[in-house]
Amino acid sequence: MEKNRPNLILDKTIKFSLDIIRYCEILESERKYVIARQLLKSGTSIGANTFEAQNAESKNDFIHKLKIAAKEIEEIKYWLTLCEFSESYPFDDSLKNQINEIGLIIYKIISSSKKS
8 A cells, every 4th residue: 555656456455354354353252263264364365466466477467366356355255145144143244345346346457457
């Protein structure tokens, strides 16, 4: 997150990663270790791949890294859906909203990059 040049997707993935870390800490405090671990891995991977894409070696490499982030987005949606519909798991609706918004941006970037 450079102060000179704001980057919406990087800012959103950092915020999401921090929020998912907090949510996973709540899950772990309730002994929901397996899903907490899966959420933590896929949730923070989105930002890592998006950051890595910023220094891609080529346009194809850039697209490839964002496609990995897109796959992680779908995985996190799955884990969040399980939490949402499970009676014994806490759920934070803001995470679902954030990931949907991040997904729209990532998919748009991928689509635009393929056209140029």
